[in-house]
Amino acid sequence: METAASLHEKATNIRKNIVKMVTKAKSGHPGGSLSSADILSVLYFNEMDITAENVDSIDRDRFVLSKGHASPLLYATLCEKGFLDEADLDTFRQIDSKLQGHPNMNYVKGVDMSTGSLGQGISCAVGMALSNKVKGNDHRVYTLVGDGESEEGQVWEAAMAAAQYKLDNLVAIIDFNGLQIDGDITAVMNPTPLDKKFEAFNWHVIVIDGHDYEQILDAFKEARETKGKPTMILAKTIKGKGVSFMENNYAWHGSAPSEEQCAQALKELDGE
Amino acid sequence: MGKIATREAYGKALAKLVLEDENVIVLDADLTKSTKTIDAKNACPKRHFNMGIAEGNMMAVAAGMAASGHVVYASSFAMFAAGRAFEQIRNSICYPKLNVKVCATHAGLTVGEDGASHQAIEDLAIMRAIPNMTVIQPCDGAETEAVIRAVHEYNGPCYVRLGRSAVEDVYEYGFDYQIGKGNVLHEGSKAVIFATGCMVQAALQAQALLKEKGIDPTIVDIHTIKPIDEALIVEMAKKHDAIITCEEHNVIGGLGSAVSEVLVRHEPKKVTMVGVQDTFGESGTPAALLKKYGLTAEDIAAAVISSLA
Numbered sequence: 001m002e003t004a005a006s007l008h009e010k011a012t013n014i015r016k017n018i019v020k021m022v023t024k025a026k027s028g029h030p031g032g033s034l035s036s037a038d039i040l041s042v043l044y045f046n047e048m049d050i051t052a053e054n055v056d057s058i059d060r061d062r063f064v065l066s067k068g069h070a071s072p073l074l075y076a077t078l079c080e081k082g083f084l085d086e087a088d089l090d091t092f093r094q095i096d097s098k099l100q101g102h103p104n105m106n107y108v109k110g111v112d113m114s115t116g117s118l119g120q121g122i123s124c125a126v127g128m129a130l131s132n133k134v135k136g137n138d139h140r141v142y143t144l145v146g147d148g149e150s151e152e153g154q155v156w157e158a159a160m161a162a163a164q165y166k167l168d169n170l171v172a173i174i175d176f177n178g179l180q181i182d183g184d185i186t187a188v189m190n191p192t193p194l195d196k197k198f199e200a201f202n203w204h205v206i207v208i209d210g211h212d213y214e215q216i217l218d219a220f221k222e223a224r225e226t227k228g229k230p231t232m233i234l235a236k237t238i239k240g241k242g243v244s245f246m247e248n249n250y251a252w253h254g255s256a257p258s259e260e261q262c263a264q265a266l267k268e269l270d271g272e
Numbered sequence: 273m274g275k276i277a278t279r280e281a282y283g284k285a286l287a288k289l290v291l292e293d294e295n296v297i298v299l300d301a302d303l304t305k306s307t308k309t310i311d312a313k314n315a316c317p318k319r320h321f322n323m324g325i326a327e328g329n330m331m332a333v334a335a336g337m338a339a340s341g342h343v344v345y346a347s348s349f350a351m352f353a354a355g356r357a358f359e360q361i362r363n364s365i366c367y368p369k370l371n372v373k374v375c376a377t378h379a380g381l382t383v384g385e386d387g388a389s390h391q392a393i394e395d396l397a398i399m400r401a402i403p404n405m406t407v408i409q410p411c412d413g414a415e416t417e418a419v420i421r422a423v424h425e426y427n428g429p430c431y432v433r434l435g436r437s438a439v440e441d442v443y444e445y446g447f448d449y450q451i452g453k454g455n456v457l458h459e460g461s462k463a464v465i466f467a468t469g470c471m472v473q474a475a476l477q478a479q480a481l482l483k484e485k486g487i488d489p490t491i492v493d494i495h496t497i498k499p500i501d502e503a504l505i506v507e508m509a510k511k512h513d514a515i516i517t518c519e520e521h522n523v524i525g526g527l528g529s530a531v532s533e534v535l536v537r538h539e540p541k542k543v544t545m546v547g548v549q550d551t552f553g554e555s556g557t558p559a560a561l562l563k564k565y566g567l568t569a570e571d572i573a574a575a576v577i578s579s580l581a
Binding site: 058064104105106112113114116117119120121123124125126127128129130131132134135153154157158160161164165 | 297318319321323324326328329331332333334335336337338339340341342359360363364367368369
């Protein structure tokens with residue numbers, strides 16, 4: 001098992017690349033990418049069976065970024081994993097790039113589903129988990145869903161289906177940072193209480209601090225031990241985590257920092 | 273010759289296919305008895321999943337299963353498959369080019385008594401506008417069986433448009449079928465009728481009616497709306513003076529539009545479109561609806577005569 005220190009180091013590299021990518025592209029979604037960096041660090045460096053040897057195969061654990069706008073997070077994680085080069089990251093959102101604004105599974109090694117239209121990725125993850133059940137394999141499926149995304153009715157259609165087919169090989173993580181494009185989620189269209197709602201939809205629900213490595217590691221362990229139902233990890237996070245001027249500010253949902261702000265952000269992430 | 277609804281033929285073909293290929297998965301949205309996927313469920317319950325009344329989720333689940341190596345047949349009524357779940361089909365199936373066959377039944381006015389809310393007359397237009405999508409409408413039982421096998425061989429998204437009502441056989445079972453190749457059912461002269469789905473039978477009946485008047489139109493079954501058989505359409509347009517299209521669909525965006533798009537680029541000619549004239553349907557028997565909305569053999573015959581005048 002990876003140590004918290006080593007996972008934090010990887011998450012810091014991921015966060016720095018998120019900030020650099022969005023700055024270079026002059027567009028993208030930094031806030032909700034930074035909020036889930038710790039979760040993806042644990043997923044890709046401790047939890048999931050995904051390696052240089054099996055990445056091209058579907059015969060492994062898979063991850064669906066249902067909140068597809070957090071593509072910088074996924075690309076930076078795949079870079080940290082060695083499936084993308086830093087030079088690739090420089091092309092993010094530009095013409096002819098394989099790094100589309102929202103991820104395309106046919107362009108990037110390690111992107112397991114094309115996503116971006118909210119509500120659909122969690123259903124795709126349900127489909128993958130159902131396929132694994134049909135095939136009788138032990139592969140697990142993980143999906144990261146936005147808290148604002150849960151305002152999409154399709155999330156609840158997917159929730160019903162996952163429970164109906166007892167998909168205990170499926171783990172959904174809600175990045176509960178409390179903010180969406182137009183503001184506080186409770187002000188825009190309150191989807192809470194998400195824990196009680198998913199429990200009512202017959203999911204096993206675990207509420208954690210999404211920046212605490214011990215809690216993230218324990219939650220994935222608990223999900224593995226949960227049989228007969230899918231698991232929802234409701235991860236309380238800070239939008240823009242790690243960059244002081246982005247933290248808890250919904251203005252950073254979908255806007256890029258200036259060069260100066262980028263330099264400031266990288267300094268903070270380096271702990272200077 | 274016999275008579276069978278294309279949805280019935282779909283159910284029978286899928287029931288065989290699901291046993292022949294263990295990679296085949298069947299999804300339905302609480303309409304198994306109507307779409308006839310119940311046949312596949314009875315043949316192989318382990319690979320048939322009812323996704324409930326949630327078509328959007330069903331299409332994205334289909335995408336996820338296809339991304340896991342399965343060949344997925346997903347069925348509902350055309351209204352809810354192409355209509356309700358358009359965006360899931362577009363973004364989760366067609367954009368990543370996943371191997372999902374959307375087999376939509378109860379298309380067009382011949383849904384009948386359920387009325388306009390259930391009569392999809394826009395689905396060909398919607399589905400054909402999506403990149404990577406192949407769009408097919410078989411006309412009878414034998415062609416449906418052939419299509420269900422052909423889309424299984426083809427790796428990529430397909431929309432197959434099926435009907436509720438029984439239709440006369442046009443083809444012999446086991447005939448040589450190819451996606452994208454129109455079939456000339458009768459070679460006549462002066463006028464050519466391009467028809468799709470149950471309008472193929474109506475066109476053949478129109479040919480019989482016109483024979484008495486000394487008019488002998490060519491009849492072509494355009495089962496694949498996309499990619500459409502451009503070469504055949506251009507060849508036929510060159511050989512004939514009048515061009516008529518027939519579809520149980522709005523004249524905006526369907527077969528008439530697809531044929532016109534080919535001709536305007538390669539062989540500009542007037543096209544007369546027999547179809548739903550940009551209006552909603554209503555409740556009634558399929559026969560009464562076809563009559564009221566101008567989709568009978570008599571309507572086609574009249575269109576041929578006026579086109580030749």
